[in-house]
Amino acid sequence: MIAVQFLIILIVPFLFIGLINRTKAVWAGRRGAPLLQPFYDFFKLLRKGEVISKTTTFIFRLSPSLQLAAVFLAALILPLPGGDSLLHFPADFVLFAYALGLARFFMIIAALDTGSSFEGMGASREVTFATIVEPAFFILLGSLVLISGQNSFESIFASIDSSDGFSILVKILCTVSLFIMLLVEGSRVPVDDPNTHLELTMIHEVMALDYSGPDLAFIQYASALKMVLIGTLLANIIIPYSLGAALSLTLYLALLAVIAITIGFIESWMARLRMSHVPQFIFLMTALSLAAFVVVLFFMYGGF
Amino acid sequence: MKLFLIGIVLLPIGAFLTIFTSPKSKGYVFSIAALIAQFFLLTPAILVLAGGESLSLLFQLSDPIGTVRLVLDPLAAFFVLIISCGGLLAAIYSIGYMKIYENSRYTLSAYYIFMGLLISAMLLVVTAQNALFFLVMWEMMSIASFFLVSFENGKEEVRKAGLYYLIAMQIGAAFLIAAFAWMVTRSGSMDFVTFRQVFQTSGSYWIFLLFLIGFGTKAGLVPMHSWLPRAHPAAPTGVSALMSGVMIKTGIYGILRLLLLWGTPDVAASYTVLGIALVSGIFGVMNAIAQHDLKKLLAYHSIENIGIIGIGIGIGMLGLAYHQNTIALLGFLGGLLHVFNHFTFKSLLFYGAGIIYSKTHTRQIEKMGGLMHYLPVTAVLFLVGSLAISGLPLFSGFISEFAIYLGMIRGFGVTNLSLNVASLVSLAGLAFIGIMAVLCFTKVFGICFLGTPRTAYPENIRDDQPAMLFPMILLAGVILIIGLAAGLVVPLMSRIVSQFVPGHTVAEWTEIRLVFSQISGVLAIFVVLIFGFLALRRILLRNKPVAVFKTWDCGYQAEIPRAQYTGSSFASPFTGLVSGIIPKHEELDSPKTLFPLKARFTSHSEDLIDLYLITPMIRFVLGFLKLFNWIQSGRTQQYILYGLVFLVVLLIWIIGMR
Structure with missing residues (x-):
C-alpha cells in the first residue's frame, strides 16, 4: 500500500493536469497534447539551468524546495480511500493545513523577493483568498470531526461510512465545498486562469513568473500535487471505507479523472470571475461548510 | 526563597549604580547586575518547575498591608522565568540600542533605574499573595513603565502616549482595586488563600468580570486595548519588547491566579x-x-x-x-x-x-x-x-x-x-x-x-x-x-x-x-x-548554467523601485473585504487643471473601537469635567480664597464635632 501511495503521489499529479488540458483541447476541437505531456515538461525543466533575478535573496532559491517538501508532507498525512495514512496522529489535519500554510508563506515571500509588482499583485490576491478558504476548511473539518467522533484523517474517514439521509447530505455539502476549495487552491477557473500568466488578473502563475529550470518544475509539481490532495480528500469522503483495497483504488482513480474532466469542462465553458467577485464565490465554500455543520448538529441533537 | 529576594533587590541596586558610571558603560553595568540576578532568580524558579516543593516566605509590613506571603509555586516560577530572562535580554539589547541617546539630553541612568524597578515590580507581582502588596507592586510596575514609555519626553507624541498609557493603567487599576476590596471585605483578610472560600459563594461571575476588566486592561484584551498601539511605538524598543513580551503577561498571570483560587x-x-x-x-x-x-x-x-x-x-x-x-x-x-x-x-x-x-x-x-x-x-x-x-x-x-x-x-x-x-x-x-x-x-x-x-x-x-x-x-x-x-x-x-x-x-x-x-x-x-x-x-543544477539577470518586467526596460507593491497595496484586497471592521480614512487632492501642479493622496485606517467606543467615552468624561472648569481660573487670588473657604469650613466642622 505504501508503494502504491508513493506511486500515486509521483505520477497522478501529472496525469491530472494532462487530463484537464486534454479535455479542454478536445472540447475546443483540437487533438491536444498527450496525457503525459506535463510529465515530459517536468523532466525537461529538471534538465535545464536557471535564470535568477539579481534582486532576489536565498528565500527565492529556498522556496520551491520547501513548498514541495510541505506538500509532500501533507501527502503523507492524507490516506488513500479505504487505506491507512502513512503518518497519523490526533489532529493531524491541523498539520496538513498548516504545512500547506507554510508552503504558502514561502510562495508569497518568494514572489515579493523579486520586487516585481506583478508578483506582488499575485501574492496579495493569493493570501487574501486564503483568508477566506482557511476558516471554511476548518469549519468543514470540524463538521467531520463532530459527525465521526474521531480526530485524525484516517479514523474520521473510516467511521463516516454510514449511508443514512443525514450523512449523505453532509457528504454532499462537504464534497461541493471541497470542490470549490480545489478550484481556489489549484488556481483554476473561475478563480484564476492558468493559461493567462501575463495578465493583471492572475494569481498563482504570476507568482512563479521569475522561476525557471528545476525550481519551476518543483513549483508546478507541488501545485499539481496539492490539487490531487484536495481531490483525494474529496474521494475519501465519497468512497465508502469498507470496499476493499482494489475497488477503492479503482474508484479513487476514476473519481480523480472525473474531477479533472469536470475542471476541464468548467474551463471550457465559463470565463474567470471578475476579481472583485471571487471572494463571493469562495464565501460559498464557507456557507456550505457551515451548512454541513448545522446538519451535523441536527443529526446529533435531533432538532432544536 | 531568600536567594530569590536577593535577586529582586539586585536589579534596582545595579540600576542605581549606573548613575555613577560613564554613559558608555551604564548598559554593561546594568546587564551584569541583571546577569548576576538571573542566578538568584532562576535557580529557585527552575527547582520549582523541575518538581521541587513550592517555596514561600513570610514577612511583616506596617499596618495596612500586614503579613506578606511571597510564594513561588509552579505558576509563579513560570512567570519568573519569563520576566527574568526577558529583563536580561532587554538589558543586553539596550547596550546597543541606547547608544544613540548617549550624547542626548535624555538621562540613560533614569532609563536603567526604571527598567530595574519595572523588572523587580513584575517579579513581586507574580509572587505576592497579599492583595494590598500586590496592588502596590502593580502600581509600581505601571508607573515604572510609564516613565520608560515617556523616555523621549522631548517629543510631544511620546508625552501624549505616555499619559494615555498611564491613564489607561489607572482605570484598569481602579477595577482591580474595586474587585480586591470586594474580596477583602468578604474574606476579612488580605491573603489570597482566603479568597478561595469567597469564590465559592454566589456572585463569583460578576467579581470575575471585574477582575477580567482590570487584568485585561494590562493584558490588552479588546476593548481595553487602545493603549497598546499608542504606547509601544512611543517607547524605546528595548522597553517595547519588555512590555509586549513580558509586562502585558502579568495581566494573564492575574487571570490565571484567579482561576487557581476559583478551582472550577x-x-x-x-x-x-x-x-x-x-x-x-x-x-x-x-x-x-x-x-x-x-x-x-x-x-x-x-x-x-x-x-x-x-x-x-x-x-x-x-x-x-x-x-x-x-x-x-x-x-x-x-x-x-x-x-x-x-x-x-x-x-x-x-x-x-x-x-x-x-x-x-x-x-x-x-x-x-x-x-x-x-x-x-x-x-x-x-x-x-x-x-x-x-x-x-x-x-x-x-x-x-x-x-x-x-x-x-x-x-x-x-x-x-x-x-x-x-x-x-x-x-x-x-x-x-x-x-x-x-x-x-x-x-x-x-x-x-x-x-x-x-x-x-x-x-x-x-x-x-x-x-x-x-x-x-x-x-x-x-x-x-x-x-x-x-x-x-x-x-x-x-x-x-x-x-x-x-x-x-x-x-x-x-x-x-x-x-x-x-x-x-x-x-x-x-x-x-x-x-x-x-x-x-x-544536484540537478550541478554543471548547469545559472544566470543572474534582472527581474522579468515584460520587456519594460526601466526598474522603478516605487512601482513595487507596497504594504498598503498588498493588504488592500483584504482590507477592502473587511472595510466595515477597519474603516479606512482617505484624503485625495486630485489633480485639477490641465497642467496640475500638485496631487496628493493619503490613507490610513482607524481602530473601530477607538473611534466609536473610547473616543466618545473620553469626550463624555471631558464634557463632564468641563463643568468644573471654572474652579481653575488661573488667578492666584481665587486659589487663596479657596484655601480660606476650606479652612473656614474645616473650622466650623471641627467646632460642630465638638
Missing part, C-alpha cells in the same frame, strides 16, 4: 473569556494588517496573541467547567506555552524592528524594502520570528496553537450543544487568526526586507551591533528548539499545567505527551524532506 470556574465565565479572547485575536490581527508603522503593527499583534492565549485559557476553563480533564489540560498547556512563545517571538520581532529603526531612522514599512541585502542576519532572525508568530510548523507558535486546536477538537467529542458550537467557532476563529497573521507577516517581511529599497537609506547600513543581535539569536534558538523538539518541551510544562487541573490522571497527561512526541517525529520527517529536496535541487 462557572460556564458563563468560561464562555466570556473565550468570546473576548476570540474578538481580541481577530480584531488585533485585522488592525495589524492595516498598519504601516512597524511598531504599531507589532503592538496590534500583541493584542492578537493575547487573544490566542485567552482562547487557550478559555478552552481550559471550559474543560474544567464541563469536567473534561483532557480538554482542560490541552487548553491550559496551549495558553501557557503560548505565553512563553509570545515572549520569545514578540521580543525577537521588536528587537528586529528596533535594529531597522536605528539603521533606517523610520518605522514606516512603506519606505523600506530590500533590507535583507543590507542586514542579512537581522533579516533571517526576523523571518524566524515571523514564521513563529504566524503559527507555522517547525516553529514554536505552531506547538502552542496545536495544543489549543487539539483541545477544541476534543470539545467535539463531548455531547453538549453549546460546547460543540463554541469549539467550532473557536476552531474557525483560530484558523482565521492564523491565516491573517500569515498575511500580515508576509507583508511585513516581504515589504521591509525583500525587493528593492523604496527610499534611499543612510550609508553604511550593516549588521554591526552584536549587543542587539545576541538576544535575538538566543530567542531564535529557543523558538526553533520548541518548534522542533516539542516532545521534549511539553513534559517540562507538566507541573504548571497540572496545577490548574488537579483532578487529572497520569494517563491523560501521558496521552498528550505522546501526541507531541509524534508531532516532533513528523516534523523531523518534514525537515528531512526539505533538506532532501534542497539537495536534489543542488
Whole structure:
C-alpha cells in the first residue's frame, strides 16, 4: 500500500493536469497534447539551468524546495480511500493545513523577493483568498470531526461510512465545498486562469513568473500535487471505507479523472470571475461548510 | 526563597549604580547586575518547575498591608522565568540600542533605574499573595513603565502616549482595586488563600468580570486595548519588547491566579473569556494588517496573541467547567506555552524592528524594502520570528496553537450543544487568526526586507551591533528548539499545567505527551524532506548554467523601485473585504487643471473601537469635567480664597464635632 501511495503521489499529479488540458483541447476541437505531456515538461525543466533575478535573496532559491517538501508532507498525512495514512496522529489535519500554510508563506515571500509588482499583485490576491478558504476548511473539518467522533484523517474517514439521509447530505455539502476549495487552491477557473500568466488578473502563475529550470518544475509539481490532495480528500469522503483495497483504488482513480474532466469542462465553458467577485464565490465554500455543520448538529441533537 | 529576594533587590541596586558610571558603560553595568540576578532568580524558579516543593516566605509590613506571603509555586516560577530572562535580554539589547541617546539630553541612568524597578515590580507581582502588596507592586510596575514609555519626553507624541498609557493603567487599576476590596471585605483578610472560600459563594461571575476588566486592561484584551498601539511605538524598543513580551503577561498571570483560587470556574465565565479572547485575536490581527508603522503593527499583534492565549485559557476553563480533564489540560498547556512563545517571538520581532529603526531612522514599512541585502542576519532572525508568530510548523507558535486546536477538537467529542458550537467557532476563529497573521507577516517581511529599497537609506547600513543581535539569536534558538523538539518541551510544562487541573490522571497527561512526541517525529520527517529536496535541487543544477539577470518586467526596460507593491497595496484586497471592521480614512487632492501642479493622496485606517467606543467615552468624561472648569481660573487670588473657604469650613466642622 505504501508503494502504491508513493506511486500515486509521483505520477497522478501529472496525469491530472494532462487530463484537464486534454479535455479542454478536445472540447475546443483540437487533438491536444498527450496525457503525459506535463510529465515530459517536468523532466525537461529538471534538465535545464536557471535564470535568477539579481534582486532576489536565498528565500527565492529556498522556496520551491520547501513548498514541495510541505506538500509532500501533507501527502503523507492524507490516506488513500479505504487505506491507512502513512503518518497519523490526533489532529493531524491541523498539520496538513498548516504545512500547506507554510508552503504558502514561502510562495508569497518568494514572489515579493523579486520586487516585481506583478508578483506582488499575485501574492496579495493569493493570501487574501486564503483568508477566506482557511476558516471554511476548518469549519468543514470540524463538521467531520463532530459527525465521526474521531480526530485524525484516517479514523474520521473510516467511521463516516454510514449511508443514512443525514450523512449523505453532509457528504454532499462537504464534497461541493471541497470542490470549490480545489478550484481556489489549484488556481483554476473561475478563480484564476492558468493559461493567462501575463495578465493583471492572475494569481498563482504570476507568482512563479521569475522561476525557471528545476525550481519551476518543483513549483508546478507541488501545485499539481496539492490539487490531487484536495481531490483525494474529496474521494475519501465519497468512497465508502469498507470496499476493499482494489475497488477503492479503482474508484479513487476514476473519481480523480472525473474531477479533472469536470475542471476541464468548467474551463471550457465559463470565463474567470471578475476579481472583485471571487471572494463571493469562495464565501460559498464557507456557507456550505457551515451548512454541513448545522446538519451535523441536527443529526446529533435531533432538532432544536 | 531568600536567594530569590536577593535577586529582586539586585536589579534596582545595579540600576542605581549606573548613575555613577560613564554613559558608555551604564548598559554593561546594568546587564551584569541583571546577569548576576538571573542566578538568584532562576535557580529557585527552575527547582520549582523541575518538581521541587513550592517555596514561600513570610514577612511583616506596617499596618495596612500586614503579613506578606511571597510564594513561588509552579505558576509563579513560570512567570519568573519569563520576566527574568526577558529583563536580561532587554538589558543586553539596550547596550546597543541606547547608544544613540548617549550624547542626548535624555538621562540613560533614569532609563536603567526604571527598567530595574519595572523588572523587580513584575517579579513581586507574580509572587505576592497579599492583595494590598500586590496592588502596590502593580502600581509600581505601571508607573515604572510609564516613565520608560515617556523616555523621549522631548517629543510631544511620546508625552501624549505616555499619559494615555498611564491613564489607561489607572482605570484598569481602579477595577482591580474595586474587585480586591470586594474580596477583602468578604474574606476579612488580605491573603489570597482566603479568597478561595469567597469564590465559592454566589456572585463569583460578576467579581470575575471585574477582575477580567482590570487584568485585561494590562493584558490588552479588546476593548481595553487602545493603549497598546499608542504606547509601544512611543517607547524605546528595548522597553517595547519588555512590555509586549513580558509586562502585558502579568495581566494573564492575574487571570490565571484567579482561576487557581476559583478551582472550577462557572460556564458563563468560561464562555466570556473565550468570546473576548476570540474578538481580541481577530480584531488585533485585522488592525495589524492595516498598519504601516512597524511598531504599531507589532503592538496590534500583541493584542492578537493575547487573544490566542485567552482562547487557550478559555478552552481550559471550559474543560474544567464541563469536567473534561483532557480538554482542560490541552487548553491550559496551549495558553501557557503560548505565553512563553509570545515572549520569545514578540521580543525577537521588536528587537528586529528596533535594529531597522536605528539603521533606517523610520518605522514606516512603506519606505523600506530590500533590507535583507543590507542586514542579512537581522533579516533571517526576523523571518524566524515571523514564521513563529504566524503559527507555522517547525516553529514554536505552531506547538502552542496545536495544543489549543487539539483541545477544541476534543470539545467535539463531548455531547453538549453549546460546547460543540463554541469549539467550532473557536476552531474557525483560530484558523482565521492564523491565516491573517500569515498575511500580515508576509507583508511585513516581504515589504521591509525583500525587493528593492523604496527610499534611499543612510550609508553604511550593516549588521554591526552584536549587543542587539545576541538576544535575538538566543530567542531564535529557543523558538526553533520548541518548534522542533516539542516532545521534549511539553513534559517540562507538566507541573504548571497540572496545577490548574488537579483532578487529572497520569494517563491523560501521558496521552498528550505522546501526541507531541509524534508531532516532533513528523516534523523531523518534514525537515528531512526539505533538506532532501534542497539537495536534489543542488544536484540537478550541478554543471548547469545559472544566470543572474534582472527581474522579468515584460520587456519594460526601466526598474522603478516605487512601482513595487507596497504594504498598503498588498493588504488592500483584504482590507477592502473587511472595510466595515477597519474603516479606512482617505484624503485625495486630485489633480485639477490641465497642467496640475500638485496631487496628493493619503490613507490610513482607524481602530473601530477607538473611534466609536473610547473616543466618545473620553469626550463624555471631558464634557463632564468641563463643568468644573471654572474652579481653575488661573488667578492666584481665587486659589487663596479657596484655601480660606476650606479652612473656614474645616473650622466650623471641627467646632460642630465638638
